[in-house]
Amino acid sequence: MKTILVIIDGCRSDGLEQARTPNIDHMIEDGAYTLNARTVTPSITLPAHFSIFTSMLPQGHNVFTNTGFPQPSPTARSIIDVAKDHGKKTAAFYSWEQFRNLSAPGSLDHSCFINSSSEGNSDIEIAQAAACNLTSHSPDFCFIYFEGTDIAGHKSGFMSAEYLDAIETADTALGIILNELERTNLSDCYNIILHSDHGGINNHHLENTPEVMTIPWIAVGPGVKQKHIITDKVNIIDTAPTLAGLMNIPVHHTWQGQAVNEIFKPDVFETIQSQFLHSDSNSRPFVEANRQYSEYQISHASQ
Ligand SMILES: [Zn+2]
Numbered sequence: 001m002k003t004i005l006v007i008i009d010g011c012r013s014d015g016l017e018q019a020r021t022p023n024i025d026h027m028i029e030d031g032a033y034t035l036n037a038r039t040v041t042p043s044i045t046l047p048a049h050f051s052i053f054t055s056m057l058p059q060g061h062n063v064f065t066n067t068g069f070p071q072p073s074p075t076a077r078s079i080i081d082v083a084k085d086h087g088k089k090t091a092a093f094y095s096w097e098q099f100r101n102l103s104a105p106g107s108l109d110h111s112c113f114i115n116s117s118s119e120g121n122s123d124i125e126i127a128q129a130a131a132c133n134l135t136s137h138s139p140d141f142c143f144i145y146f147e148g149t150d151i152a153g154h155k156s157g158f159m160s161a162e163y164l165d166a167i168e169t170a171d172t173a174l175g176i177i178l179n180e181l182e183r184t185n186l187s188d189c190y191n192i193i194l195h196s197d198h199g200g201i202n203n204h205h206l207e208n209t210p211e212v213m214t215i216p217w218i219a220v221g222p223g224v225k226q227k228h229i230i231t232d233k234v235n236i237i238d239t240a241p242t243l244a245g246l247m248n249i250p251v252h253h254t255w256q257g258q259a260v261n262e263i264f265k266p267d268v269f270e271t272i273q274s275q276f277l278h279s280d281s282n283s284r285p286f287v288e289a290n291r292q293y294s295e296y297q298i299s300h301a302s303q
Pocket residue numbers: 009010044045046150197198
C-alpha cells in the first residue's frame with residue numbers, strides 16, 4: 001500500500017478540538033487516533049522532524065538545533081531513503097529549506113519547496129502542488145508539510161484566534177489532498193498518517209510541558225482500523241516504522257521506534273513480516289506518555 005505523511009507544524013491536540021476542522025474530523029471518524037502522542041526533547045522543528053523520519057531520538061540522529069543545515073549522524077536512515085532502497089517512488093512538499101537533509105541525495109523522486117519566508121502561510125500552495133503530484137505520479141511515499149500553524153503560534157500565541165485560524169487553514173489544505181484522492185479514485189490506495197512535531201505555549205515550544213510535548217497522531221486508510229482510539233503510548237519515533245509496515249518494507253536496523261501495531265486491520269497485520277515492524281537490534285527507549293486529553297469530541301464538526 002502507498003502512504004502519505006502529513007505534518008502540521010505546532011498543532012496542539014486541544015487546538016484541533018477548538019478549531020473547526022471538518023477534514024481532520026473525518027480522518028478521526030474513519031481511522032485510528034490518539035490525542036496523547038508525544039514528541040521528543042528538544043521539542044523543536046528540525047530535531048523533531050529528524051526523529052520522525054529516522055525513528056531515532058535526537059541523541060541518536062544528533063540534530064539538536066533549528067539553525068543552519070545540520071547533518072544527521074551517519075547511522076541515521078530516513079524513511080524516504082528506506083522506501084527508495086526498496087523500489088518505492090517518493091515525493092516531498094515543504095516550505096522550510098532545512099528539510100532538504102531529511103533524505104539522502106537521490107532518494108526523492110519529486111520534491112517541491114515553496115519558501116514560506118517570502119510567501120507567508122503556504123499551506124494551500126503546498127497542498128495544491130502535492131495534490132497535483134499525487135494524481136500525476138502516485139508516489140508510494142509522500143511527505144506533505146504544513147507550516148502556517150507554527151508561524152501563527154510564534155507570532156500571535158499558541159491557542160490564540162490567529163493560531164486557531166491557521167489550524168483551520170491547514171485543515172482546508174488537507175481537504176484539497178483528500179478531495180483530489182477522492183476525485184481520482186486514489187483514496188483506497190493511500191494510508192495517511194497525520195500528526196504534529198510539537199505543541200506550543202505562549203509564543204514558543206521550548207518547555208517540557210504537556211502543552212508542548214503532547215500531540216495528536218491520526219491514521220486513516222485501507223490498512224487502518226476505523227473508529228479506533230489508540231491506547232499504546234505513541235511517540236513520533238514510531239511514525240517511520242508504522243509507515244514501513246503499511247508499505248510492507250523492512251524497518252532500518254538503527255530505528256528505535258516501533259510500528260503502532262494496534263492501528264492495522266487484522267488481515268493487513270497478518271501479511272506484515274514482524275521484522276518490518278520494529279528493529280531487533282535496538283530496544284525501544286522509554287517513552288513517556290501524557291494523558292491530558294480525553295476522547296475527541298466530534299460534535300463540533302457539524303457546526
Ligand atoms: Zn515545528
